[in-house]
Amino acid sequence: MKAVKEFVVPAAVLTAICLVVSAALAGTYQLTEPVIEAAKRAEADASRVVVLPGGADFKEVTVSGVENIVEAYEAGNGAGYVITGKAKGYGGDLQVMAGIDKDGKIAGVKLMDNNETQGIGSKTGEDAYTSQYKGKDSTLEGVTAVSGATISSKAFQSAVTSIFQAYGSLAGVEVAAPEAEDYKTVVFPDVTEFTEVALDGAKAAYKAGDAGYVIVIEAAGGWEHAAGPMEIYVGVANNGKIAGVAVGENHEAPPSPETAVVLKQDYLSSYIGKTSPDDVDNVSGATQTSRGIKKGVRTAMELAPALIGDTTPQVDLTVAEDGSASAVIGAVRVEIDATGKVAGVFAADETADLASVAPEEVKEAMDNALAAYNASKGA
Amino acid sequence: MKEMLIILFTAILVENYVLMKFLAICSFLGVSKKLDAAVGMSAAVIFVMLMATAATWPIFHYILDPLKLGYMQTVIFILVIAALVQLVEMILKKFMPPLYRALGVFLPLITTNCAILGVVVLNITKSYTFAQSMVNSLGAGLGYLLAMVLFSGVRSRVDTADVPECFKGIPITLVAASIMSVSFMGFTGLVENMFK
Amino acid sequence: MNKLKILVNGIIKENPVLVLVLGTCPALAVTNSTINGVGMGLAATFVLICSNVVISLLKKVIPDKVRIPCYIVVIAGFVTVVQLMMQAYMKSLYDALGIFLSLIVVNCVILGRAEMFANKNSVFDSFLDGVGMGIGFTLALFLMGALREIFGAGTFCNIPIPGLSSQPIAILAQAPGGFFVYGFIIAMLNKVSHGKAVKRKTFDCESCPSHAGCSGALKGGCGR
Numbered sequence: 001m002k003a004v005k006e007f008v009v010p011a012a013v014l015t016a017i018c019l020v021v022s023a024a025l026a027g028t029y030q031l032t033e034p035v036i037e038a039a040k041r042a043e044a045d046a047s048r049v050v051v052l053p054g055g056a057d058f059k060e061v062t063v064s065g066v067e068n069i070v071e072a073y074e075a076g077n078g079a080g081y082v083i084t085g086k087a088k089g090y091g092g093d094l095q096v097m098a099g100i101d102k103d104g105k106i107a108g109v110k111l112m113d114n115n116e117t118q119g120i121g122s123k124t125g126e127d128a129y130t131s132q133y134k135g136k137d138s139t140l141e142g143v144t145a146v147s148g149a150t151i152s153s154k155a156f157q158s159a160v161t162s163i164f165q166a167y168g169s170l171a172g173v174e175v176a177a178p179e180a181e182d183y184k185t186v187v188f189p190d191v192t193e194f195t196e197v198a199l200d201g202a203k204a205a206y207k208a209g210d211a212g213y214v215i216v217i218e219a220a221g222g223w224e225h226a227a228g229p230m231e232i233y234v235g236v237a238n239n240g241k242i243a244g245v246a247v248g249e250n251h252e253a254p255p256s257p258e259t260a261v262v263l264k265q266d267y268l269s270s271y272i273g274k275t276s277p278d279d280v281d282n283v284s285g286a287t288q289t290s291r292g293i294k295k296g297v298r299t300a301m302e303l304a305p306a307l308i309g310d311t312t313p314q315v316d317l318t319v320a321e322d323g324s325a326s327a328v329i330g331a332v333r334v335e336i337d338a339t340g341k342v343a344g345v346f347a348a349d350e351t352a353d354l355a356s357v358a359p360e361e362v363k364e365a366m367d368n369a370l371a372a373y374n375a376s377k378g379a
Numbered sequence: 380m381k382e383m384l385i386i387l388f389t390a391i392l393v394e395n396y397v398l399m400k401f402l403a404i405c406s407f408l409g410v411s412k413k414l415d416a417a418v419g420m421s422a423a424v425i426f427v428m429l430m431a432t433a434a435t436w437p438i439f440h441y442i443l444d445p446l447k448l449g450y451m452q453t454v455i456f457i458l459v460i461a462a463l464v465q466l467v468e469m470i471l472k473k474f475m476p477p478l479y480r481a482l483g484v485f486l487p488l489i490t491t492n493c494a495i496l497g498v499v500v501l502n503i504t505k506s507y508t509f510a511q512s513m514v515n516s517l518g519a520g521l522g523y524l525l526a527m528v529l530f531s532g533v534r535s536r537v538d539t540a541d542v543p544e545c546f547k548g549i550p551i552t553l554v555a556a557s558i559m560s561v562s563f564m565g566f567t568g569l570v571e572n573m574f575k
Numbered sequence: 576m577n578k579l580k581i582l583v584n585g586i587i588k589e590n591p592v593l594v595l596v597l598g599t600c601p602a603l604a605v606t607n608s609t610i611n612g613v614g615m616g617l618a619a620t621f622v623l624i625c626s627n628v629v630i631s632l633l634k635k636v637i638p639d640k641v642r643i644p645c646y647i648v649v650i651a652g653f654v655t656v657v658q659l660m661m662q663a664y665m666k667s668l669y670d671a672l673g674i675f676l677s678l679i680v681v682n683c684v685i686l687g688r689a690e691m692f693a694n695k696n697s698v699f700d701s702f703l704d705g706v707g708m709g710i711g712f713t714l715a716l717f718l719m720g721a722l723r724e725i726f727g728a729g730t731f732c733n734i735p736i737p738g739l740s741s742q743p744i745a746i747l748a749q750a751p752g753g754f755f756v757y758g759f760i761i762a763m764l765n766k767v768s769h770g771k772a773v774k775r776k777t778f779d780c781e782s783c784p785s786h787a788g789c790s791g792a793l794k795g796g797c798g799r
Contacts, residue, residue: 010641017633017645021454021652028656029450035663043666399750401604405683408599450659453677454651461644490647493600493681500677545765546758549596553758560751 048073048082051108052099055079066169068162070095074170078102081170085162089114089155090121096159098133100167104175109133109160114152121152129153138164138175151251184214186265187235187244201303203231212237213307215300216248222292223259226251232296236304245271245297252289259286262293276301315372325373331357332365336373342366381574383514386507388573390518392566396494397526398556399563403494407526408552410485411534417527423485425520428498430467431460432516435499436509456499461490494523530559581700585707591684592715593764598684602716603753605675609732612720613713614668618661618676620709622653623685627705629653630693637694646689647680654679684712722756723747 045058057076063069063083070084080101086093094114099107111125123129123146132143140160145153168175184194184206191209199205204216217232230250235243245268252259261267262283267290270280277297282290319325323338328348337343345362347354354362396402403424410420435456443449468486471479489495498519502512533555542551591597601619606612629649630637637645658676661669669676679685688708693701725731727748729740746752 006640010638013636013638014641014644014648017637017648018454018458021648022451025451025454025652025655025659028659032659032663036659039663039666401600401750401753402678404599404603405597450655453655453658453680454648457647457651457680458644461647490643491681491683491686493678496681497674497678500674504674543762545762547765550758550762550765553754553761557751557754557758560754561746564749564751 047110048075048097048099050099051097051110052080052082052101053107055082055099058082061170063166063169066162066166068159069166072166072170080107081167083163083166083170084112085159085166087155087159087162089116090149090151094121094124094152094155094159096156096163098160098163100163104137104167104171104173106133106136106160109156111156116149116152121146121149123149124152124156129156133160138168183216183231183233183246183248184208184235186246187214187233188212189244197307199303199307202300205303205307207307208235210238211235212243213304215303215307217296217300217303219292219296219299221251222289222295223252224288226292230292230296232293232300234297234300234304236300236308238308240275240304240308242271242274242297242301244269245293247293252292259289262286262289268293271297315368317369317372317376319373319376325369325376327365327369327372329365329368330361332362334366334369336369340370340373340377342370383511384574385570386511386514387518387521388570390515391522391525392563393568393570395522395526395563396497396519397523398560400497402497403492403523406488406492406494407523407530408556410488411527411530412538414528414531414535417531418524419481420485420488421520421524421527423482423489424492424494424523425517426482427460427464427467427486427489428495428516428520429513430463431456431495431499432502432512434459434463436502436512439503440509452500452503453496457490457496460495460499464490494519526559530556533559578700578703581703582707585704585709586711586714589708590711590715591687591708592712592719593761596761597687598682598712599757600678601675601682602719603757605672606716606719606723606753606756607727607748608671608724609717609720610668611671612716614665615672615675616709616713616716618657618672619679619682619685619712620705621657622650622679623688623709623712624702624705625653625656626650626685627688627693627701628698630689631696631698631701634694642694643686643690646686650685650689651680684708718760719753719756722760723752727752 045056048058049055052075055075055077056079058073059076061072061074061081063072068086070086072081072083074081080099082097082099084095084097086095088094092115094116095112096109097112098109101107109130111122111130114122114125116122116124129146133140136143138161140157143157145157164175167173185191188194188208188211191211193209194206194214197205197207197213199215202215203218206214206216208214213236215234215236217234218229219232220229222230228251230252231248233244233246233248235245237243246265247263247268250263252263267283271277274280277294280294282294316328317325318327324343325336327334327336331348331352332354333346333348335343335346345354345366347357390396394400397404397407406420406424411417438455438459439449439452443451443455464486468479468483471483471486498516502515505515507515534552537551537555540551546554585591587594589595592599592602598619601615605615626646626649630646633645633649654677657679658669661672661676688704692704696704721731725736725739726744727746729736729743744752747756
């Protein structure tokens, strides 16, 4: 009897109370659940209306065959779609929600989950950046990156591109991919026709009209924390000189403004006219990236002869009986006396004026003529 | 591994359960007077936190969630914690008397320590995996220990300090806690960059 | 007259937050804005009134040995009801209060009133006590929330205050500000009442009203 009072009764009471409470809660839950669901839906819809004004009654739809899509909703009233896509940003995946109206134009975008650096990459979530997407179609023409936050901006843009692909598959329309910046035209701005050619050791190579070749090298990332390799476009002119250098896709995060500078033409144009990267200066503050680019350019220049052939200049050398010689190189005729000194320089074309030839070319012609003369003497 | 370290140090420093999240304030202010009591209480909290997480995580993910009984979470969790504390107390008393003497006195206090319920509920809300939940609980407990030990040092000075009459006792203790909380704000942003 | 005393007791003489210094966690955590503070206060009031009434009804049935677990289950039940209701009808407040809504379960004001009042008094008295204590709790949270919002964010119930909204003392709305404002309010109460108003003088277990519930185990624990 004592045992009953001491153990059974308390246990029974506690159990009874638990059961009553559970039953009461189950009842409450049954009553509130539909309202909770509705409230949740309303809240989720409210966040979707932000990117797709006029949308209502959203229903989840599945997207197949498109990567990097988190979720997709179709507005029941036909206003369009709200799709969330993701892409790898600077601090891991970032998610972007975009509303696409029935005309296939962006109604609004919003940065969702992300780990972008506060104050830098996070600026892609600000109105100043997101508002430029409004009204854009899938080409995203004219969208510019947040300066200093190139990686986050690129990721944002890539997420939006994925969203458009999903939209294309949902709405059953062809979606034009945004035109990637063509780095080939950056290194050969005057050339419009590029034909792909095979080149061992390069990621790709193109013949750039008659101007030369573009060699694309996948070089290891220069920055020690770079998440991947960088793509370097080297334009090689027919004379074996660098016509231009551009850095394509890369993961050189710019924690410093210097890194951003290195990737731009202001710096890269210092390669133009050189034959090797050796006398291009590194940018202090972005030495690693500078070196990475140099390595890529060097590889390209090593591969270049396979395409443009030996660029040792053709020297048309005529040696006279007395030991003097005359050589025609390009537009320049160089006269060399018997002692091996330059006696005179003229335009190769009798009627032309030497002044019309670039001084560098003249100097080079002199050097080459002398080299050829000396070679012939040695032989 | 990196992710685990981030969760651990975030729980200890950036989101310190006491100073930044305001959990377990009662015991933080009540038991931090003496260092040995502070350490004993913290050890008991860490112990129960880990046990409670190990018990509640499977209950939620294997019983409540599949049965759509998520709304019973609060009731079940507090009961589990209360039962667990009782059980731990009995086991310690019987099989590990030295440990019981060290921690036993603090155990009954712990059922109503909101850091315990707080951490197990947060593990569910943040949808941590089991391993992540355990690490988060460990971090929460270590953060509690850190706050307790630091604050017991502060209080031994504050209690003898000459402060205005109206600030004596509770108010100055709270102001001291406020200043300590300011120092923990300095950890914001630290952890993500620590494990880059 | 006696009934009125019970009601007013919790609001002024034994205000749980400002006089007894209980329920400190929510008082600090959710008072970063006025609306959150009042929302928390009302949620806790609802739970307090209901649990006081139910526990008073069941005081003869509940065996002494399991009374604390029984109280906790009852309180947790009402907390879940509040959670479900808020989720359904006040989603934004539910999200703002977050985990602290669940933590009403371990709020020592509620467990303390169950232990100290409801299991000794009539149902109606317990109801009045719950109402009084709840109002006192809500008012205190309102005061803290208003002060922190006005000076920390320069707004009151999200309405900007001219002059203040441009120069907010942001730290008051953050964690350290919670401790500071609370300490400051209690110091001011001490000042105006010459140290008589605030019942609890220091932080230790002896001055805790739910001390009785755990004192047996705690002898030599807290106080040593």
